[in-house]
Amino acid sequence: MxxxxxxxxxxxxxxxxxxxxxxxxxxxxxxxxxxxxxxxxxxxxxxxxxxxxxxxxxxxxxNPRTVLFPQRIKISRSLGKSLRNRDYHFSLDNAFAEVIHACAMPQPGREETWITDEMKQAYIQLHRLGYAHSAEVWENSRLVGGLYGVAIGRVFFGESMFSLTRDASKIALVHLAQILADKGFGLIDCQVYTSHLISMGAEEIERSYFCDLLQRFCSQSGYQGSWTGGIHAPRD
CATH class of the missing domain: 3.30.70.3550 (Leucyl/phenylalanyl-tRNA-protein transferase, N-terminal domain)
Incomplete structure (x- = not known):
């Protein structure tokens, strides 16, 4: 029940x-x-x-749960070309409200949104408290892609992403995964299966194992520095 x-x-x-x-x-x-x-x-x-x-x-x-171990992020040849586009720039926590609003907008293949006004306000409050974070991709000065989620300890719980140009959301995920790997994060929760996440190195694991990983990594000290940042150069 x-x-x-x-x-x-x-x-x-x-x-x-x-x-x-x-x-x-x-x-x-x-x-x-x-x-x-x-x-x-x-x-x-x-x-x-x-x-x-x-x-x-x-x-x-x-069950199962889709997760991405940050150190295992995969970059395809075509995505690598997009990453090297000099017009793209990456930032963290520079536009949280704008990212969550963009994620809530209808997109091709997704005419309805589950990100209600109530949901937006809840995660904006988590952002104010230092738990929710956004990753942004800019083309010149225009926000063209990004994602947001919640960080507890050494786990990042991904919530939603959006893309207005080719590969923009994937670029956000690559940058974020590499930064999280450098900061000692053990896990990115992707929640449910999607083919594009699997193509980037995500995998399905049993829920019991996922919960064991949460118990391990959520209890560790989180990243203590500021999340706000500017351009980050990805590693191929």
Whole structure:
């Protein structure tokens, strides 16, 4: 039975992820709120919110889980050419609100968004608290791609990405993965399978192993320096 969460009790524990439904894969709980307390507790236990505007808040923990080990990022020949485009520049946390708004916009093949206004405000608040971060790709001075997610300890939980030009979101992920690898991060959570993430080195692992990795890496000290940064040169 899917658990109902009390919206007035953000510290309410989530049910064990092993209780998640097999169909739809990973549905664990319904309700609650998007307070920072509840969101951070969810991520630490391998759970994330995903729902549309006409639905209540739905909480998921699918099995298997798609992850990317930062040191294993793959750069195809065509992506390498895009990375060397001198008109592209990369930054961190320079435009968080703009990135999340862009991720919420309809895109080819995705006419509806799950990033509601409530969701936007929740993650902007996490950004203010120093947990949510964005990676941006600029063409000259125009924001053309990026992604955002949540960092706890040495884990980055990816949420969404967008691209207005060829490979822009992939460029953001490559830069971010290389920086996270340099900073000792052990894991990027990609949540669910997509072919383009798999092509970049992501892999599917059992949920139990994923939760073991969270217990290990989320408890480690996080990156203490400023995330805000300018141009970063990728390694081929």
């Amino acid at each position: 899917i658990s109902l969460l009390d919206p007035d009790n953000p510290e309410q524990p989530f049910p064990a992820v092993e209780k998640a439904e097999q169909e739809p894969d990973g549905l664990l709980a319904v309700g609650g709120d998007l307070s920072s307390t509840r969101l951070l507790n969810a991520y630490r236990h391998g759970i994330f919110p995903w729902y549309s505007s006409e639905q209540p808040i739905l909480w998921w923990s699918p």
